[in-house]
Amino acid sequence: MAYRETEKMRKRKAEARQRIIDCTYECVTEGGFRSARITRIAGLAEVATGTIYRHFESREDLFAEVFRLATEKEITKVTEALNTPGNAAERLEAALRQFSERALRGPVMAWSLLAEPVDPKVEEERLAYRKAYADLFEKTIRHGIEEGCIPEQNARQSSTCLVGAIAESLVGPLSPTHTNQTTNKNDPLVDAIIRFCMQGLTGTRR
Structure with a gap:
């Protein structure tokens, strides 16, 4: 039997x-x-x-699963920020702030998701993670262009630039050699990241 x-x-x-x-x-x-x-x-x-x-099947498969779960949480939070009241530019700003502030509150996990050297299977998930953010930002940028609060531009390229800018801006402060310094004093860093991203996106000095 x-x-x-x-x-x-x-x-x-x-x-x-x-x-x-x-x-x-x-x-x-x-x-x-x-x-x-x-x-x-x-x-x-x-x-x-x-x-x-x-x-x-392997340690890499386990890590890839955990990476997916962690990124789903972060993407959900950014999606919530993009669905708040306001025009597209205001919602993008809220999402960038959400991303940055959550990263600084959980620096070890954020570093692991953004920049820690990982196995190829996990790196594949990281690329999917960045693409998911770019897709969300692209959709909102297109809405902003339609609304008139964001100038005409290549929404896909701009969304990719936003993801790259915010990730690279946080890599240094999140790195293991700096995590002990991560406190509320990083608020100016968040403001600087948002100012740079939004000025580049809208062409308006903030």
Whole structure:
């Protein structure tokens, strides 16, 4: 008779998988992907290391899954900011502020998502992450052009420039050598990033 997995067994497997993901996420939040060692994750999740590889083909697959989950949270927050009241330029400004302030409040995770050296599978997710932001910004820029609050321009190219500018502006302050200095004193940095991005987008000095 063929083995048939019971509902109880399926539930236990799903719970173990979720614990592995949650503990990996915790490790990345605390010390980046470099600190997420399989032995440590297994200990935190209270599973054998072999159990991890029954749920994920490789460490890279596990990290890619955690990267996707982390970026989905950030993209959701930016999307919420883009849906706030106001014209397109005001909504873009709110989204840029949301992105920057959240990054500075969680510098280790933000560094991991933006710039930490990672495996190729995770790097693929990073590229998808940047594209998702560019898609959101492009849509809003097009709305702004239609409204007249943003000058006529190549919306796709401008959205890509916005993503690059904000990411590169944050890399230094978020790097491991600077994270201990991340406090409310970074508010001027957020303002400077937004001023640069919005002046470049609208051509209006802010």
